[in-house]
Amino acid sequence: MGNRRIPLANTIVVTGASSGIGKACALQLDKLGFRVFAGVRREMDSDALRCEASATLTPILLDITDAASITSAVDIVTTAIGEIGLAAIINNAGIAVAGPLEFLPIDEIRKQLEVNVIGQIAVTQAFLPLLRQGQGRIINIGSLGGRIAMPFIGPYSAAKFAMEALTDALRMELRPWHIHVSIVEPGFITTPIWEKSKEVAGTIFNNLPHQAEHMYGTIIPGVRETYSHAGRTGTPAEEVAKVTIRALTAARPKTRYIVGRGARLGTSVLERLPDKLRDALIIRWLTKSPAQ
Template identity: 55%
Template structure:
């Protein structure tokens, strides 16, 4: 029987690419989506093994229902869990509302742990593997994407703690750290954050308007690797004989990791220079 994997947030971008790539590798893919239509779209060019699963990672009932369905369908074994669902909240930290910060953490951090907790009994039997889609932003915190970076730093910490805690059952926990990838997350973030900027007090425009416009310009023109590049790495994390704890994807991500190791003041100086360049 094909090994089963669950991918959260498989409607678009990296999650959809992982679903297709793992399906192509012969896995039985459970593709977590929030709308049935997204699941149907995925099934169009996939094998009959691919099964959409309605799953909102911020909804306890939805997680319980998905876990129940997996328990009944895969027997007692899940070969992999890919925690991919994510959103990006941006903006000057001085004006990010606690509500938006909570929303960021609900999806990117709390949701990951809630899904993992629900599925650990199924992962323990194999044992299966856990792959968390983090980001270079989990290693290097950039200005004006503070909420997103904070969520990915938290995800890195959760993954490190979990890896050691799950060692007795030999459940590997890997983190995948992509740089810029061409997915809808950039447009979604721009749309969501534009309305947030509109709701911010007028003084925020006066204080941070130029920097925010520069960062929005960067997001608008961001061109990175295709999602398949990340999907290939996820396949490796699930199949390598000895999975790595961290997989960095892309030259920009590797550069980011190098930057993160510089002394704080030097790193700040480089980031400020970059911001100045973007503002021109």
Template identity: 50%
Template sequence: MSVEGRSAGVAGSGVVITGASSGIGKACALYLDSRGWRVFAGVRKAADGEALAKAASPRLSPLILDVTDAKTVSDAATQVEKALGDVALIGIVNNAGIGTGGPVEFLDPSELRRQMDVNLVGPLTVIQAFMPMIRRGRGRIVNVSSVGGKVATPFVGPYSASKFALEALSDSLRAELKPWGIEVSLVEPGAVKTAMFEKARSTVDDVLGVLPAEGARYYGNEIEAMRGLIASQERVAVSAEAVARVVEHALIARRPRTRYLVGRDAKLMAFFHWLLPDRAFDRLLATTMRRLSRRASMGKAEPLD
């Protein structure tokens, strides 16, 4: 990917990253810091910010920012504006997010509300708070979505619903901001080498633990089979820094893409979803999950190809 365009003017420019205490957000914060950016790394806990600062240059500033708390978002925007002074804020990276799962039939509506609050309303709150600075600096907005925002799969309905919604919001925002030359990009990773795999395995246990007897009878075997899919994804996962490099491209390229699929698994899934009719894709997915479950039960795992 070429990064011609704004790259010469990046040094010292400001970028805000939410959810920077771990995973993709942390990788983005450290990578962009190493590339000369003035990084404001959003975290919810002071201890996480201190740990991040120790691993970075003095350019990186931890920022207490909970995307579900409008006051902390507003306070963070004020803090960034004061810190930057006349320096431009040329990027927001909305990365903070959570993932919940389980069969839709037995989904607690409060879990769906929480999922939407973090993954959809949270980015909206951040965008609105920092938009005056983005306008002044003609900055960019990068929303971290997922291949799950293009392809919905069983038992992750709440997560996919939030990412589908984030993609729609981003599409509308991109069109609305076009007259001012403000770019909006979506980054859509597949599996990434972070703590997501331990969380995913824990989520399987949690879902099985709270399902009523009827739900376990209907869906227990299929949810248990998710362990095979998780093991397969772990094998093909890309590094978090690979996602960070894509984020930088979206921030500095002369003509950034509107969407960036990251990872071979994400590209394959999106391709087959585009190629096949819905029911044919459903059959392919079900067959793949059964195959992976069988192999996982034999102590093996294989990639989705």
């Protein structure tokens, strides 16, 4: 296997496996022979996964914001694997809330953090005993947005920044047990999250006060389309899944894995620029028509 290693356990839990990165990870791991428990929100997503995977892959209904749902998922996995433990948990479930921070409903911001931050911690806490048993790994799906804040998706960036910090803290805290913790940082990816975000942003914007439309009405449509276009033309979810599996199987996993040209450009160039210059470049990109 060279610089690769097969975990002592071969069971992996993937959250947010209904679509995008989570689904790609679940299916690729299934093909590699891992036993996958794929967290989904709806029964119809379970059926769809079963149609594309082997009989070994097990979809489980998992709402990472619901304590009872998490407990049920842990019980299902524990019953299935006994004392062998987990090889890894891949924390991928997430949403993207978009809109001007000045007018975004606080409940929407709270929901963003509840799903993309608190939910990730809750799932990790719940599965850590099994990870210790299996000498497993924790792989968090982050984003370039967790290294460089982006306007009009401020809550999403805030959540991803939080996951960067929590990944670092958890990595140091779990070092005595040799539980590796890595974060995968893609740029824009071709997943439904950006189209969903565009729809949510449209709904939110339509319900904003009149002064919001007056103040941001000329810029928001272009920003929404730029983000949507970036998502449609971004890195395929399958490529992110391949890198995630590399983090799972590497003998010496990195702490961070940057995925995609946009993410590499962002971390190598934009992150090093003076704040105001970076701000200007990002705003120029956002307000420029995708066709230009």
